[in-house]
Amino acid sequence: MTSALTLAEQVRSGTVSATEIVERHLAAIDESDGAVHAFLTVLHDAARRQAAEVDRLVAAGQDPGPLAGVPVGLKDNLCTRGVPTTCSSLILDGWCPPYDATVVQRLRAAGAVAVGKTNLDEFAMGSSTENSAFGPTRNPYAADRVPGGSSGGSAAAVSAGLVPLALGSDTGGSIRQPAALCGVVGMKPTYGTVSRYGLIAFASSLDQIGPFSTTVADAAALFEVMAGHDPLDSTSLNRPAPRSMGSLDDGVDGLRVGLPRELIDGVAPEVAARVAQAAEVLDAAGATVTECSIPELSYGLSAYYLLAPAEASSNLSRYDGVRYGLRVDGDDVEAMMRATREAGFGAEVKRRIMLGTYALSAGYYDAYYGQAQKVRTLIINAFDHAYRNADVLLGATTPTTAFPLGDKVDDPMAMYLSDVCTVPSNLAGHPAISIPFGTDAAGLPIGVQVLASALCEPLVFRVATVLESAAPPVTAPALAAATWSAP
Amino acid sequence: MTEQPGSSAAGDGGWEPVIGLEVHCELRTETKLFCGCRNAFGDEPNTNVCPVCLGLPGSLPVLNAMAVDYAMRIGTALHCEIRPSLFHRKNYFYPDMPKDYQISQFDEPINVNGWLELPDGSRVGVERAHMEEDTGKTTHVGGGGRIHDAQHSLVDYNRAGVPLVEIVSRPDIRSSLQARLYAAELRGILIATGASDGRMEEGSMRVDANVSVRRPNDELGTRCEIKNLNSLRSLVRAIEYEISRQVDVLESGGTVLQQTRHWDENEGQTVALRSKEEAFDYRYFPEPDLVRVVPDTTWQSEVAAAVGPMPADRREKLAALLGPDGATAAKADQIATVVENGLDVLMTKAVHAGIGAPLALARTANEASAEPDRARALDTAAYTALLRMEQDGSLSATQAKVVLADLLDRGGDPAALARDHGFEALGADSLSGVIDELIAAHPNEWTRYVDGDDKLTGFFTGQAMKATQQKANGKAVAAELRRRRG
Numbered sequence: 001m002t003s004a005l006t007l008a009e010q011v012r013s014g015t016v017s018a019t020e021i022v023e024r025h026l027a028a029i030d031e032s033d034g035a036v037h038a039f040l041t042v043l044h045d046a047a048r049r050q051a052a053e054v055d056r057l058v059a060a061g062q063d064p065g066p067l068a069g070v071p072v073g074l075k076d077n078l079c080t081r082g083v084p085t086t087c088s089s090l091i092l093d094g095w096c097p098p099y100d101a102t103v104v105q106r107l108r109a110a111g112a113v114a115v116g117k118t119n120l121d122e123f124a125m126g127s128s129t130e131n132s133a134f135g136p137t138r139n140p141y142a143a144d145r146v147p148g149g150s151s152g153g154s155a156a157a158v159s160a161g162l163v164p165l166a167l168g169s170d171t172g173g174s175i176r177q178p179a180a181l182c183g184v185v186g187m188k189p190t191y192g193t194v195s196r197y198g199l200i201a202f203a204s205s206l207d208q209i210g211p212f213s214t215t216v217a218d219a220a221a222l223f224e225v226m227a228g229h230d231p232l233d234s235t236s237l238n239r240p241a242p243r244s245m246g247s248l249d250d251g252v253d254g255l256r257v258g259l260p261r262e263l264i265d266g267v268a269p270e271v272a273a274r275v276a277q278a279a280e281v282l283d284a285a286g287a288t289v290t291e292c293s294i295p296e297l298s299y300g301l302s303a304y305y306l307l308a309p310a311e312a313s314s315n316l317s318r319y320d321g322v323r324y325g326l327r328v329d330g331d332d333v334e335a336m337m338r339a340t341r342e343a344g345f346g347a348e349v350k351r352r353i354m355l356g357t358y359a360l361s362a363g364y365y366d367a368y369y370g371q372a373q374k375v376r377t378l379i380i381n382a383f384d385h386a387y388r389n390a391d392v393l394l395g396a397t398t399p400t401t402a403f404p405l406g407d408k409v410d411d412p413m414a415m416y417l418s419d420v421c422t423v424p425s426n427l428a429g430h431p432a433i434s435i436p437f438g439t440d441a442a443g444l445p446i447g448v449q450v451l452a453s454a455l456c457e458p459l460v461f462r463v464a465t466v467l468e469s470a471a472p473p474v475t476a477p478a479l480a481a482a483t484w485s486a487p
Numbered sequence: 488m489t490e491q492p493g494s495s496a497a498g499d500g501g502w503e504p505v506i507g508l509e510v511h512c513e514l515r516t517e518t519k520l521f522c523g524c525r526n527a528f529g530d531e532p533n534t535n536v537c538p539v540c541l542g543l544p545g546s547l548p549v550l551n552a553m554a555v556d557y558a559m560r561i562g563t564a565l566h567c568e569i570r571p572s573l574f575h576r577k578n579y580f581y582p583d584m585p586k587d588y589q590i591s592q593f594d595e596p597i598n599v600n601g602w603l604e605l606p607d608g609s610r611v612g613v614e615r616a617h618m619e620e621d622t623g624k625t626t627h628v629g630g631g632g633r634i635h636d637a638q639h640s641l642v643d644y645n646r647a648g649v650p651l652v653e654i655v656s657r658p659d660i661r662s663s664l665q666a667r668l669y670a671a672e673l674r675g676i677l678i679a680t681g682a683s684d685g686r687m688e689e690g691s692m693r694v695d696a697n698v699s700v701r702r703p704n705d706e707l708g709t710r711c712e713i714k715n716l717n718s719l720r721s722l723v724r725a726i727e728y729e730i731s732r733q734v735d736v737l738e739s740g741g742t743v744l745q746q747t748r749h750w751d752e753n754e755g756q757t758v759a760l761r762s763k764e765e766a767f768d769y770r771y772f773p774e775p776d777l778v779r780v781v782p783d784t785t786w787q788s789e790v791a792a793a794v795g796p797m798p799a800d801r802r803e804k805l806a807a808l809l810g811p812d813g814a815t816a817a818k819a820d821q822i823a824t825v826v827e828n829g830l831d832v833l834m835t836k837a838v839h840a841g842i843g844a845p846l847a848l849a850r851t852a853n854e855a856s857a858e859p860d861r862a863r864a865l866d867t868a869a870y871t872a873l874l875r876m877e878q879d880g881s882l883s884a885t886q887a888k889v890v891l892a893d894l895l896d897r898g899g900d901p902a903a904l905a906r907d908h909g910f911e912a913l914g915a916d917s918l919s920g921v922i923d924e925l926i927a928a929h930p931n932e933w934t935r936y937v938d939g940d941d942k943l944t945g946f947f948t949g950q951a952m953k954a955t956q957q958k959a960n961g962k963a964v965a966a967e968l969r970r971r972r973g
């Protein structure tokens with residue numbers, strides 16, 4: 001697949017029109033997405049209008065933006081004005097936000113063209129995209145396997161070549177895990193660098209929007225377009241976002257790379273082998289690789305599955321049938337709210353609302369929510385300690401490669417374990433990236449993860465660029481669209 | 488108001504009431520607490536709304552700095568410690584609450600540990616004064632206007648997200664009267680800080696009362712929280728009702744149940760809404776969409792400087808204008824009224840312009856205070872001119888009150904208003920002529936008056952009024968009579 005930056009350059013230089021690029025990708029979606037089901041809504045008309053606008057700017061000699069004419073998929077928990085935004089939930093079926101998320105505005109301003117809204121686990125709760133009220137997305141490398149989740153639609157869309165760029169949201173690994181399983185680049189920025197305004201909240205203190213792409217440079221470019229202070233988000237950092245584009249090729253000579261055994265032990269042997277191989281690449285490129293241990297990371301998953309549901313139980317209260325979305329009538333207002341929520345939410349969402357409600361209840365708060373907050377602090381301190389001896393950490397993104405559809409739907413605990421390597425970065429608010437690094441024997445993609453401390457995005461992208469250049473060659477996915485080509 | 492506010496008003500067989508008040512006041516910010524929508528009362532329903540205050544998916548709150556400013560002014564005026572604070576979410580389902588949680592301050596409020604001094608010198612502790620957002624307003628249509636038998640309900644979200652400060656007193660209040668004084672004094676303070684307009688009838692100041700009774704020096708009794716107190720009058724009535732209800736329960740051997748009770752103004756009684764067991768579990772937790780509020784010292788000192796003088800200081804200043812008289816109970820009451828209505832500036836300017844303090848106080852505490860909003864908007868020069876006409880005898884007291892009513896009603900030049908009423912003062916010549924005629928018509932009375940019977944002053948004044956169709960000034964007539972007697 002032609003990289004986003006290459007496409008943008010073609011548009012900016014007038015070699016290819018935005019319209020031509022967008023038409024090519026819309027055709028690919030129309031032809032191939034039936035098998036993948038990455039998209040819930042395809043924005044044919046809006047995308048064509050926007051491409052025409054980019055072409056008009058180019059023709060007028062005006063700057064069409066750094067991502068001019070690049071088709072982008074938006075996870076369907078990002079608000080788009082006048083366009084259905086469902087969170088893959090029946091409770092929001094048909095709801096059209098009256099406003100655009102800040103990232104959607106920034107993408108448009110950069111010349112990118114939103115071509116559709118992508119599938120996800122309902123309200124971003126899940127690791128397989130099977131918890132979508134509108135049916136699962138399939139892994140482009142194996143149609144009978146999951147793409148990961150919750151941003152499975154965005155990951156699969158990029159993987160299959162339907163779009164060069166997509167946005168996801170990452171609360172406990174929801175960008176990095178599907179990126180690993182679909183063989184694409186997926187990055188979670190530092191909490192507060194990308195505005196959450198217009199991202200439908202799952203767990204507000206953990207959610208962060210980030211890029212999917214086929215190359216590290218594309219991910220860095222998309223991140224730079226999105227990042228930066230937004231007065232509409234109080235948790236948005238009031239400082240310039242870190243710039244990475246200028247230092248992508250600076251290499252890793254002299255960098256200290258830590259290999260925490262908690263991000264390697266217990267993962268599938270083939271995944272662990274790829275991490276070891278990646279460590280050798282960095283070592284050969286001049287970095288000092290050291291094994292280390294951060295024992296606190298092993299408590300991350302337990303803390304995460306208390307904090308995230310607790311926040312979610314409150315964030316999802318507003319879906320009560322009173323103002324928007326689904327309403328199921330009842331004898332009185334309470335009966336109406338009950339019936340609406342009973343009918344509108346899927347099983348996993350209900351499970352997490354109940355977990356979170358319980359964790360916040362009088363008499364249990366200290367033992368659950370309070371304790372989990374303490375663990376969160378411990379993990380932050382442990383990371384700080386680790387970063388005294390390492391500039392970045394390297395580990396697995398996921399314990400396994402893509403698992404078969406239906407494999408874990410009846411075993412939530414097994415599903416939750418998919419997030420074990422990714423959750424710590426969310427708890428700490430740190431950046432992390434997953435980049436494709438070979439496959440297992442069955443040809444399923446494997447991702448390795450690079451982690452760094454807050455606002456160290458430039459370092460993350462630098463290391464990822466080195467790994468990308470030495471990664472084993474990529475094979476075309478089984479469900480590749482005509483637009484797919486090796487990066 | 489002769490009762491001692493600090494003492495127990497109930498006197499129910501040795502029971503002591505223990506009362507704490509929770510006062511919600513809406514802040515007078517231009518915009519709402521977490522969005523840019525207009526904060527206005529009485530606009531067309533659902534016109535001052537946006538994704539944030541409607542709680543639309545994906546929207547996020549951004550704290551209004553002016554609301555923090557006002558909250559700190561209130562804290563400063565109530566002698567509170569101002570601290571770094573945190574917002575929490577208070578979770579419960581209600582149709583007029585867009586997010587089904589309220590953003591409020593919980594265990595880290597902005598203002599703590601203050602106090603308020605009442606006009607009688609007693610002090611009531613203020614536990615906290617914290618910020619929170621208001622809910623929308625539900626109107627139940629059909630049935631009795633209550634949610635249970637309504638056909639349907641309409642929700643207006645204009646009020647959703649309006650900034651509130653909730654001021655929680657300590658249980659230091661011992662009578663309904665003291666509760667009234669506290670609420671009135673607090674209202675005066677809120678107005679004085681500029682933070683709120685304190686209008687109970689529009690709901691911009693709302694009072695809940697926690698009431699319990701006990702034997703003096705015993706442990707606190709079980710309390711009930713009374714809601715729906717829409718005026719100072721209902722506050723007093725509801726507390727008195729609740730005290731005697733609880734005393735009755737205890738004296739007949741029962742126990743008071745911890746309840747939330749609703750004041751029914753028409754029936755004159757409180758009715759149980761829900762018991763402690765039915766109370767909501769609000770599942771408070773820190774609001775992750777907002778950051779800690781840490782006002783720096785510069786901001787805090789700016790706020791302290793912006794807070795004007797408090798009612799207690801202002802009462803003292805007015806009392807000083809009156810000299811020793813200012814300390815009497817009757818004058819103190821009038822002074823309190825003037826300050827409560829924010830008319831002390833008006834009165835003080837009149838006194839400084841040469842109007843006698845007793846006259847300025849009487850007109851400001853009575854006629855002007857009957858229309859406080861209009862009185863505050865009054866042109867000081869016009870007000871002073873009117874009082875001068877009364878003072879120098881060109882208008883009688885009765886006439887001055889009539890002209891003042893006009894002035895409050897539509898403004899204008901008091902001399903012209905007086906002419907419109909035909910209140911042209913009789914010139915000294917014509918008054919003299921009138922008195923000549925009266926002496927001629929009542930020679931016996933005149934002789935007795937000249938011999939020292941002062942009671943006849945009233946007789947001649949009355950006759951002069953009658954003869955001039957009330958245009959004569961009583962004081963001027965008396966002065967003329969005295970002059971002629973020599």
Ligand SMILES: [Zn+2]
Pocket residue numbers: 519522523524535536537538539540541648
């Ligand atoms: Zn608003």
